Amino acid sequence: MVHILTQFPLLLRVTAFVLWRQYANMRPIFIIVDSQSVVITPQPFPVNPGQLILQGTALSCIRQDRVLFEQLNVSVQAGELVQIAGKNGAGKSSLLRILAGLAQPDDGQLGYQQHSLSDVAAEYAANLCYIGHQSGIHEQLTALENISFWRAASEVDQADDFALLAKLGLAGLEDIPCRMLSAGQQRRVSLARLWFTRRQLWILDEPFTALDKSAINMLQQHFVEHLQQGGAIVITTHQALSVSFPHQTTLELAYRW
Amino acid sequence: MVVLVSFIQRELRLLARQKADWLNPLLFFVIVLSLFPLGVGPEANLLRIMAPGIVWIAALLSVLLAAERLFKDDYRNGVIEQLVAARQPLLSFVLAKLLTNWLSTGLPLVLLSPVVALLLNIETAGFVAMLLTLLLGTPLLSLLSVMGAALTVSADKGGILLALLILPLYIPLLIFASAAMEAAAMNMPYHGQLAIMLAMLLFAMALIPMAVISALKLNVS
Numbered sequence: 001m002v003h004i005l006t007q008f009p010l011l012l013r014v015t016a017f018v019l020w021r022q023y024a025n026m027r028p029i030f031i032i033v034d035s036q037s038v039v040i041t042p043q044p045f046p047v048n049p050g051q052l053i054l055q056g057t058a059l060s061c062i063r064q065d066r067v068l069f070e071q072l073n074v075s076v077q078a079g080e081l082v083q084i085a086g087k088n089g090a091g092k093s094s095l096l097r098i099l100a101g102l103a104q105p106d107d108g109q110l111g112y113q114q115h116s117l118s119d120v121a122a123e124y125a126a127n128l129c130y131i132g133h134q135s136g137i138h139e140q141l142t143a144l145e146n147i148s149f150w151r152a153a154s155e156v157d158q159a160d161d162f163a164l165l166a167k168l169g170l171a172g173l174e175d176i177p178c179r180m181l182s183a184g185q186q187r188r189v190s191l192a193r194l195w196f197t198r199r200q201l202w203i204l205d206e207p208f209t210a211l212d213k214s215a216i217n218m219l220q221q222h223f224v225e226h227l228q229q230g231g232a233i234v235i236t237t238h239q240a241l242s243v244s245f246p247h248q249t250t251l252e253l254a255y256r257w
Numbered sequence: 258m259v260v261l262v263s264f265i266q267r268e269l270r271l272l273a274r275q276k277a278d279w280l281n282p283l284l285f286f287v288i289v290l291s292l293f294p295l296g297v298g299p300e301a302n303l304l305r306i307m308a309p310g311i312v313w314i315a316a317l318l319s320v321l322l323a324a325e326r327l328f329k330d331d332y333r334n335g336v337i338e339q340l341v342a343a344r345q346p347l348l349s350f351v352l353a354k355l356l357t358n359w360l361s362t363g364l365p366l367v368l369l370s371p372v373v374a375l376l377l378n379i380e381t382a383g384f385v386a387m388l389l390t391l392l393l394g395t396p397l398l399s400l401l402s403v404m405g406a407a408l409t410v411s412a413d414k415g416g417i418l419l420a421l422l423i424l425p426l427y428i429p430l431l432i433f434a435s436a437a438m439e440a441a442a443m444n445m446p447y448h449g450q451l452a453i454m455l456a457m458l459l460f461a462m463a464l465i466p467m468a469v470i471s472a473l474k475l476n477v478s
Binding site (some may be wrong): 050101102126130135145151158 | 259264270271274330333335337338340341342343344345346350381
């Protein structure tokens with residue numbers, strides 16, 4: 001016991017050092033080591049239009065022994081809206097998750113602004129807003145609290161969100177737990193993020209689900225504004241887009257056996 | 258830092274709205290400890306000998322009980338997936354979970370310790386030792402259980418898997434904590450055991466947040 005006690009100050013010092021490195025930077029030391037090759041500086045937004053943002057070459061994805069897609073090329077430019085279409089189970093969501101950096105493609109490379117995505121993962125994530133199939137809102141929290149959570153997570157200053165919620169047609173519902181809201185209203189709370197994040201690339205999985213016509217129109221108008229500022233959007237949807245976008249590409253994924 | 262504070266507020270709000278999440282483990286702890294004297298008989302000497310083991314086993318199981326649902330809601334809602342995609346806020350999220358998990362399950366055990374001392378007939382020296390071991394040990398319990406919860410978040414019935422994963426890691430803590438309390442009951446010094454517990458705690462504090470982040474990333478990919 002005494003022997004261990006004499007070793008103790010050294011152990012304490014080592015642990016304190018690791019703790020200090022970790023919490024002083026608010027970023028685990030291992031991640032800094034990971035991405036040493038590229039200096040992480042979040043890109044100021046907006047950027048020059050037409051610039052290639054995201055590029056996937058020869059991507060393939062295999063789920064449960066079924067090839068969803070292979071040799072697939074995707075490219076997203078600033079100012080472009082890429083719509084990914086295809087039947088249920090064709091691999092749309094899997095493709096979005098790969099593009100968002102959440103899953104690894106079984107084959108192929110992903111590039112972000114001429115770098116390999118794995119080298120600039122932190123920079124890419126700082127410029128990405130991904131809203132998946134699930135809404136990303138907690139049912140026990142109110143609309144205001146959910147929005148404030150996502151404000152903090154996207155490192156945007158807290159602000160008065162009553163105006164934003166009123167704009168989204170949620171006036172009077174700000175202080176009700178989200179489990180009391182309808183599916184469409186929950187979707188609106190979730191999409192409220194798009195009005196305050198300053199991320200260049202939006203990756204949205206079925207953003208129009210459960211929304212009514214006027215909300216879909218409003219969202220598409222907002223897409224147009226984002227594209228005009230040099231942003232880029234990747235979405236999956238089964239609905240035909242009712243607004244004509246200046247630069248729109250459709251990628252059709254075939255359902256394969 | 259601002260992000261961390263706002264995440265902690267969110268977790269505290271959720272705890273205030275889902276009281277069962279932290280009250281159940283606490284009640285479990287109290288029930289186990291109050292049933293023991295009835296089960297083994299109210300003989301003061303016997304209770305005093307068994308007290309360290311009982312207290313720590315009850316604490317371990319109650320912390321384990323609280324761990325299972327820790328990440329479940331946020332996983333189901335897609336919050337974790339979207340935080341992993343955003344990458345930067347994940348560490349703050351994990352630290353907020355760790356801190357609030359200790360505040361809701363570890364700290365109440367420390368506060369309950371005078372009651373426990375009364376129930377199990379623990380004398381002053383033993384009580385001080387129990388307080389110290391709980392203060393050092395419960396943060397470690399929280400850290401380990403958060404790690405287990407993060408590893409099993411995508412498993413459907415993760416409860417028993419979580420117990421199998423985490424209980425072996427609790428054993429060193431159990432041994433040193435009850436050894437410290439036994440030593441105190443016999444009026445022997447127990448600084449060595451406390452030092453080892455502190456070392457384990459510091460080690461876990463340095464490494465477990467990173468392990469939790471990796472586990473969450475693994476579970477959404």
